[in-house]
Amino acid sequence: MTVTIIGIGLIGGSLGITLKENGFATRVIGVDASEENLHKATRRRLIDEEMSLAEGVAVADVIVLATPVDVMRKLLPEILDRISDKQTVIDVGSTKEQLLDEVVNHPNRKRYVACHPMAGTEFSGPEAALPRLFENKVCVIVDAEDSADNALEVARRLFRSAGMNFSRLDRKAHDLHCAYVSHISHIASFALALTVLEKERDEQRIFDLASSGFSSTVRLAKSSADMWIPIFRQNRDHVLDVLDEHIEQLSKFRTQLIKRDFDGFYERIERANEISKILK
Amino acid sequence: MTVTIIGIGLIGGSLGITLKENGFATRVIGVDASEENLHKATRRRLIDEEMSLAEGVAVADVIVLATPVDVMRKLLPEILDRISDKQTVIDVGSTKEQLLDEVVNHPNRKRYVACHPMAGTEFSGPEAALPRLFENKVCVIVDAEDSADNALEVARRLFRSAGMNFSRLDRKAHDLHCAYVSHISHIASFALALTVLEKERDEQRIFDLASSGFSSTVRLAKSSADMWIPIFRQNRDHVLDVLDEHIEQLSKFRTQLIKRDFDGFYERIERANEISKILK
Incomplete structure (x- = not known):
């Protein structure tokens, strides 16, 4: 699978290296507003290739949105505008209500799975990425009933490959x-x-x-x-x-x-x- | 050296096993208000022998007071009453002002060194004792000028053997x-x-x-x-x-x-x- 990660910080970078190492991703593409971050991520081999948002979204099987949550509100609708029903979009944000309200009526809503992998450290940026950050932690899947079954299945396989267990909540909860x-x-x-x-x-x-x-x-x-x-x-x-x-x-x-x-x-x-x- | 430790909890128990393992103590004697704690400490080999307070104080080169700080206020004057000028008393309490006020005029004050090894965990009791708890941590020596030089030297050697560095403060500070x-x-x-x-x-x-x-x-x-x-x-x-x-x-x-x-x-x-x- 080709995985494009948007936002190569602690979580995005850790996912990149994890999914490449465990074989879930055959190709990891990084997208970031900061060129410096992207180059750092390449040097640390967290990602295989650097691309623009449009390129990265176009070639991906799975798109993981891992920016700060304010940027997510802007990018998620734009990404959903661009994808086909063979692609899956996942976010890893720490708040969900406003983000999900943003796309509630989007025609591609079903291709998107709202996830919150409960893992992290006090550090940030690609230099903080860790390959085993997610192991034995819980990934909360939010409003799962609004996602297509095969999109949910992709998200579950992705986080399960990183060693995570699952829990479900609606966005308010x-x-x-x-x-x-x-x-x-x-x-x-x-x-x-x-x-x-x-x-x-x-x-x-x-x-x-x-x-x-x-x-x-x-x-x-x-x-x-x-x-x-x-x-x-x-x-x-x-x-x-x-x-x-x-x-x-x-x-x-x-x-x-x-x-x-x-x-x-x-x-x-x-x-x-x-x-x-x-x-x- | 024979070291008697009064209060075999996290700190007392960790000191027991540390001083025995590193050779500072040839014999570690445990004293505790709880017989159950003492037996646990023996089974875990934190101490070599169990004694009463009077016996433990009588045979020791160094007496370490490691009880809760309210018990220290009661025991410290009693221990100083019993010792000779060949013995050294050390406490490891987290508060010093009231404790030191208690013994300020005691004739054996100089045999006593007030210490606060800045190490611990959230756990307590002999089952929480760890042999490397003190390594690379700081031991604060309090009101050092009120202790005899050779008593200070014993205290420093004891905590240095456990891997600690030193700092000095007066009791109010x-x-x-x-x-x-x-x-x-x-x-x-x-x-x-x-x-x-x-x-x-x-x-x-x-x-x-x-x-x-x-x-x-x-x-x-x-x-x-x-x-x-x-x-x-x-x-x-x-x-x-x-x-x-x-x-x-x-x-x-x-x-x-x-x-x-x-x-x-x-x-x-x-x-x-x-x-x-x-x-x-």
């Missing part, structure tokens, strides 16, 4: 659950980085003391603004809802410290510990 | 910096776990979506209340100070979302990204 589990973690981590940078002016001190857990909690604060601002923009209402809850939870700890209610604090830590039943 | 870098990370993580458990009632959903960063940010939320409540109690004022800043940083993100000020949000993410200059 997807965005809600991602705000609740994924997007809030990023905001919490950005805020923690800002807190520590604000209070602790001594960088050597941060470095020395960071092994006590800070580095893991703050890891996501290295994430790219170019990727995350479009996500927060598109998922603003759900993110606000869970952010309110998070500030409320922190405020309760604050009140308990002020009142020296350490028994109440203890109980809430024990409740927080329950997360280890879900995440081993 | 230690507690402040630990609140700013370490303790706040734990509260942020506990609060994030509670947020997600509150909003996301579907446990399978949490599991499916967690690979997108949540699991790393929430890792510390598995930490033990028995260890952390005494730390928060002893370091309450500094923790409150940095917690206020953290709630403020989150509230700014909230305001920016409400106003749809995504340019401002973008700038603050870029500022948060600066943490990657400090923590690679």
